[in-house]
Amino acid sequence: MTGTTMTGASPRAHAGGANRWVILVVLCVSLLFVALDATVLHVAIPSVTEDLRPGPVELLWIVDAYPLVCAALLILFGTLGDRIGRRRVLLLGYAIFGAASAVAALAESASVLIAARALLGIGGAMIMPATLSILRVVFPDRRERATAIGIWTAVAAIGAATGPVLGGFLVQHFWWGSVFLINIPLMALILPLGRWILPESKGSSDGPWDVLGALMAAGGILAVVFGVKRLGTGVGLLDGRALAALCIGAALLILFVRRQRRREHPLIDIGMFSRPAFSTSVGCIIVAMLALVGLELIAVQYLQLVLGLSPLQTGLRMLPLTFAAMAAGATGSYTIRWLGPRRMVCTGFVLTAGAVLLLVLMGQTDWPALMLVSFVMLGFGLQTTLFAAYESMLSEAPPERAGGAAAIGETSYQLGAGMGIALLGSVMNAAYAPGLAAVRGVPAESSAAASHSLGEAYDVAERLGGPAGQALRAAARTSFVHGVHVTLFVSAALLLLGAVAGLRLPRIMDCSAAGQDRDAEPEPLREERPSQGRPHAVKVPAPARPGDVATVESGRTGH
Structure with missing residues (x-):
């Protein structure tokens, strides 16, 4: 992109002064929906399984259709927003998200629920790039932008971590479809609010849409x-x-x-990945989200099916993860100036790996104190890594590729969530199934059915009854705990590899004049004369990466 055009109703659309923090609140609420839906269904999985009876592959697709579709389409809708307006795409995403939520809540089959989750992914893919792109426009100063990014990434982690809590409450008091119905009134509220408050911005890049x-x-x-x-x-x-x-x-x-x-106008500038700090940051985001969402799904099943907690109790047990993530996000802008990107990312990964290894001590008995410490370390460590990785990635991208860099970061976020469910879920299934191959007194067909999931094993055991049913239930619990331990070791290894990769990041966060963009000369602001009754438009220079200096004039905003 060579420039950005911002339009909005005066004075609401102006990003100067305190109003930009109001804009940040709206953007974070938008992001909260997207992050929440990545995990809100996890606690409801046992209820969905009982009601819709999906197969093992269908069950995985019900969970990860949303993040995978979202990840696949982020680049597409990010570039669309550059051409027709980011706020316009954001508002359309709100509408699609609300409609898909209604379809998901009323789904009567696994295939309909999978399709609705995919449609939710389309809406999420419209929302996510627009939030970060607008954030970049209204926070041109690097220090303020670091604070805004800290809040933005904290909200993303809070949404992912709060999903099981909210889902547990709703499933316990209503039915599994209620986890989707909550999106409808909230979207109905934020759609007019976003249209009123958010500024419009467009990239001036031409060329075909690939x-x-x-x-x-x-x-x-x-x-x-x-x-x-x-x-x-x-x-x-x-x-x-x-x-x-x-x-x-x-x-x-x-x-x-x-x-x-x-291509002359690519969706992704592949050349950005040749920059070590950029490619490393993207990889760190993927690994961090892989660990967070994948482990969360397994933890929910462990708490409910092994320890016997209710959905609400399960969500409450995971609240420390949310609070720790909030603390890490709130202090992230100070931590990165103190430690620098390299040490901040590595510290976060090592802390998270330690939390994962602590969880290996969990068996078939409940250790609340151990779980509390582990979840606090997990939330703080992952959020620390995510903050530093996002800031480094956005700082490393050249100004003319700022929009593409934002889309790549969000694609990495959603792709990591989807891959976490797929990869760690696959490791879990592979470690769990062999333990049920030869349970004494259990027919082969019953053992095969029980190997699909722990919930299905409990159903098979109940139908068998007697000593055979008890033996199958005990074997399934033991095998599931073994699978959890194997998955935790794999997760810890991936996190430590992420810490090693983080050594390629810059040692310090450069906020000096030397750290500013040298190739982007600010061009003067040009205000078009608005027609009567219509909002005015302001031409501002090219979107800048963190570190660019903004000039904010009375009555208009640019960078």
């Missing part, structure tokens, strides 16, 4: 994840369908990268 490239990326991501999930069901490493999906996905992603290198 829909084919976006579809190639989406197909590649979905194929790879399908292959990983297929392998996780215990079909074997040489399963033809799994290998075919992995090969097709890899081929599509390779073709996508080659296509982006050749």
Whole structure:
């Protein structure tokens, strides 16, 4: 992009003064919905399984259709917002999100629920890029932007962590569909509020919109994840369908990268990944979200099915994670100036790995104190990593690629969430199923059915009854705890690899004049004469990365 046009009703659309913090509140509420829906269904999974009776693959798709579709379409809708207006795309995303929530709440089959979750992903893909793009416009100063990013990333983590709490309350008092109904009145409120408060902004970049490239990326991501999930069901490493999906996905992603290198107006500037700090930050975001969402899904099942907690009790047990994430986000702008991006990311990963290894001590008995300490470390560590990774990524991107960098960061966030469910869920299933292969007194077909999930094992055991049912139930619990331990060790290894990768990040956060963009000269603000009764438009310079200095004049905002 070579510039950005902002339009909005005066004086509401002006980002100067305290009003920009009001805009941040609206943007964070928007993001909260997207992050919340990534995890709000986790506590309701047992109820959904009992009501809709999905198969093991359908169950995984019910959970991760939303983050995967969202991740696949973020680049597409991010570039669309640059052309037709980010606020316009954001408001359309609100409407789609609300409609999809109604369909999901009333779904009577697993296929309808999967389709509704995919539609929610489309709405989320419209909302996420617009929030960060508008944030960049209204917070041009790097220090203020660091504070805003800290709040923004904290809200994302809070949404993901609060999902099980809210979901547990709703499932316990109503039915599983209520976890989606809450979106409808909130969207009805924020749609007119956003239209009234948020400024409009457009990138001035021309060129064709590469829909084919976006579809190639989406197909590649979905194929790879399908292959990983297929392998996780215990079909074997040489399963033809799994290998075919992995090969097709890899081929599509390779073709996508080659296509982006050749195009004059690519969806993603592949050259940005040649910058070590940028590519490392993107990888750290993926690993952090992979750990957060994947472990959260497993923890919810453990708390309910092994320890026997209610959905509400499960959500309350995970509240410390939320509060710790809030604390890390609130102090992030100070921490990064003190530690620097490198040490902040590495410290966050190591702290999170320690929390995961502490959870390995959990068995079939409840240790509330141990879980409290682990969840506090987990929330604080992951949020610390996410904050530093986001700030480093946005600072490293060149000014003319600011919008693309924002979309890449949000794609990484959602892709990490989806891959966490797929990868860690697959590891969990692969470690759980073998323990039920030969339970004494249990028919082979019953053992095969019980190997799909712990909830299904309990159902099979209840139908069998007698000593065989008791033996199957005990074996399923033991096997599930073993699967949790294996998954935790895999997660800790991934987190420590993330800490090693974080050593490539800059040692300090450069806020000096030397750290400003050298290649972007500010151009004068040009105000167009508005027609009567219509909002005026202001032409502002190219979107700047964190570190650019803004000039805020009375009656107009630019950077």
